Amino acid sequence: MAESLKIKVTIAGRVYPIKVNSINEEEGMRKAAKNINDLVTKFEKNYAVSDKQDVLAMCALQFASLIEINAINKDQDISEATKKMNKLCAIIDEHINK
Secondary structure (H helix, E strand, O other): OOOOEEEEEEEOOEEEEEEEOOHHHHHHHHHHHHHHHHHHHHHHHHOOOOOHHHHHHHHHHHHHHHHHHHHHHHHHHHHHHHHHHHHHHHHHHHHHOO
């Protein structure tokens, strides 16, 4: 296993040391930190929120809700695909049994 790399990311003005195990993990952490900082800036500009904890809670809710919405949509897509496959199988069975 490769040796872990120590990096620092800044989130909402605070520096956090993080250990990562790969270049991809480092890139992911840096992109995530940038997305959080962009959202913090957006919330601070658009809402009268001065407490960083409130802003970070709003960010956490935003990102967590996106994950949940994507999971719900994925489940619905799988359900729809299953229904369509079942209909297709029924049509194929009909034609084969003629």
